[in-house]
Amino acid sequence: MNFKVPKGTQDILPGQSEKWQYVERVIRDLCDKYRYNEIRTPMFEATELFQRGVGDTTDIVQKEMYTFTDKGDRSLTLRPEGTASAVRAYVEHKMFGQVDQPVKLYYTGPMFRYERQQAGRYRQFVQFGVEAIGSADPAIDAEVMALAMDVYTTLGLKDLKLVINSLGDKDTRDAHRSALIAHFTPVIGELCSDCQSRLEKNPLRILDCKVDAKHPAMATAPSLTNYLTDSSAEYFTKVKQYLDVLGISYEVDPNLVRGLDYYNHTAFEIMITGEGFGSITTLCGGGRYNGLVEDIGGPESPGIGFALSIERLLLALEAKNIELPTENDLEMYVVAMGEEAKLKAVELVSSFRAKGISADMDYLDRKMKAQMKAADRAKAKFVIVLGETEIEEQVVNVKTMATGDQTKVEFGQLVQYVLENK
Ligand code: ATP
Ligand code: MG
Numbered sequence: 001m002n003f004k005v006p007k008g009t010q011d012i013l014p015g016q017s018e019k020w021q022y023v024e025r026v027i028r029d030l031c032d033k034y035r036y037n038e039i040r041t042p043m044f045e046a047t048e049l050f051q052r053g054v055g056d057t058t059d060i061v062q063k064e065m066y067t068f069t070d071k072g073d074r075s076l077t078l079r080p081e082g083t084a085s086a087v088r089a090y091v092e093h094k095m096f097g098q099v100d101q102p103v104k105l106y107y108t109g110p111m112f113r114y115e116r117q118q119a120g121r122y123r124q125f126v127q128f129g130v131e132a133i134g135s136a137d138p139a140i141d142a143e144v145m146a147l148a149m150d151v152y153t154t155l156g157l158k159d160l161k162l163v164i165n166s167l168g169d170k171d172t173r174d175a176h177r178s179a180l181i182a183h184f185t186p187v188i189g190e191l192c193s194d195c196q197s198r199l200e201k202n203p204l205r206i207l208d209c210k211v212d213a214k215h216p217a218m219a220t221a222p223s224l225t226n227y228l229t230d231s232s233a234e235y236f237t238k239v240k241q242y243l244d245v246l247g248i249s250y251e252v253d254p255n256l257v258r259g260l261d262y263y264n265h266t267a268f269e270i271m272i273t274g275e276g277f278g279s280i281t282t283l284c285g286g287g288r289y290n291g292l293v294e295d296i297g298g299p300e301s302p303g304i305g306f307a308l309s310i311e312r313l314l315l316a317l318e319a320k321n322i323e324l325p326t327e328n329d330l331e332m333y334v335v336a337m338g339e340e341a342k343l344k345a346v347e348l349v350s351s352f353r354a355k356g357i358s359a360d361m362d363y364l365d366r367k368m369k370a371q372m373k374a375a376d377r378a379k380a381k382f383v384i385v386l387g388e389t390e391i392e393e394q395v396v397n398v399k400t401m402a403t404g405d406q407t408k409v410e411f412g413q414l415v416q417y418v419l420e421n422k
Contacts (some may be wrong), residue, residue: 005124006123008117008124010122018168019324020196020310022324023324024310026055026155036104036106038105038107040107041089044076045076047075048075050081052084053084054080054083056201057198064080064114065080066078066112081127081149082129083128085131086105090298090301097141103132104131106128106131107128107129108129109127110124110125125311127308127309130148131303132144132303132304134301135302136196136290138239138240141266142242142243142246143242148270150165151308156322157257160272162248162270163251164240166265167226167258167263168289169266171229172229172262175227176205179222180207183220187215190215191212192212206221207255224257225254227345232265235265239266246384262291264287264288265287266288267286269282271283272316272320279317280312284308287304287306288302289302328358330379331381332349333358333375333387334360335368335371335386336361336362337388340388341390341391344411345386346361348384348411348414352418355415355419357418360380379401381401381422382398382421384396395409395410395411397409398415398417
């Protein structure tokens with residue numbers, strides 16, 4: 001037998017997992033500052049939730065879902081994204097009735113999509129996302145974008161570009177839709193079969209097609225921007241004003257349409273500039289989804305959110321040679337020589353840990369030299385060596401590894417000494 005991780009998934013081993021923990025801590029701290037609260041939803045949901053909430057014409061629903069029938073004959077799907085679940089929970093728990101509005105949520109956790117594996121594209125990946133539901137204030141669009149940018153800049157990433165666009169409101173989309181159908185109908189035979197079925201269902205998605213990106217009709221397609229209603233244009237202007245006030249620079253890209261069906265008004269992506277990784281440049285995507293809550297059975301509640309994957313975030317940091325600090329160096333290593341010393345070592349290690357001092361010892365009955373090497377590899381701050389004499393006298397030399405300094409300390413005072421000097 002020769003088992004391997006399933007295609008498109010990865011093991012995150014010690015050495016790497018510290019980076020994940022660091023990033024997750026930064027994310028939680030930022031969410032605290034911006035007052036977004038964590039929501040945890042199940043990793044699978046009724047398939048229909050995603051068909052409705054993500055949209056039947058999207059790549060996610062058409063090609064990428066892990067759908068299965070359970071023993072009770074229900075069709076369930078491993079969540080491919082987080083918004084549909086957050087909105088489902090928002091409706092189910094009547095969060096629209098809470099006093100504090102908008103409801104500001106965040107989540108982190110694995111998402112599943114059956115995709116072709118490549119650098120930055122996995123079948124199981126961890127998304128961090130936020131949803132602000134219950135406000136149609138352009139200031140919150142800016143806040144959500146600021147939070148997304150803050151994640152990257154706090155971690156030291158600089159080569160970023162925020163790209164924004166407005167998809168307008170329903171009238172905008174209807175007018176644009178008719179124009180797109182008129183534009184693409186004469187050449188539809190030259191486009192891929194996906195685009196042919198998109199023409200009637202959701203022609204906007206033709207603009208997002210990766211197969212036909214270079215077809216001449218793409219470049220001349222009617223731009224959504226020309227169909228913005230007055231109120232949509234005004235909304236977009238305000239979003240930009242708030243970004244200006246926040247000192248966040250951005251680029252407007254009229255061709256940014258995003259993959260999900262439910263977006264309107266603000267759509268945005270954060271890209272890595274310069275040398276990235278593989279063919280991927282998008283780190284984060286988000287947008288406004290007024291109407292989604294109603295589609296999922298709730299009252300009218302406008303929302304906006306984004307999602308980014310930790311995998312792409314870490315790849316971006318690596319591409320830019322940014323090292324994350326790891327903070328798990330050991331505080332105390334107890335070397336023990338002989339049976340009796342080992343009994344004492346077990347007792348001492350436990351008493352260090354009880355006082356919040358990280359402590360470890362040897363469990364392979366190794367020679368003193370090998371134990372010292374283990375302490376070195378663990379980057380122990382202090383080391384004590386217990387032998388017959390120490391046990392007899394109940395006193396031990398505490399060695400500070402960085403300086404080589406040694407201090408005699410009574411067993412009874414050890415914890416106190418480390419606490420005062422660590
Ligand atoms: P793409 O165009 O790269 O397929 P998408 O539009 O499918 O992206 P979203 O559904 O908007 O992506 O997801 C938001 C973010 O989640 C992306 O910007 C990216 O950081 C991350 N992401 C999406 N799919 C994957 C994946 N298969 N592996 C790792 N990260 C992913
Ligand atoms: Mg995708």
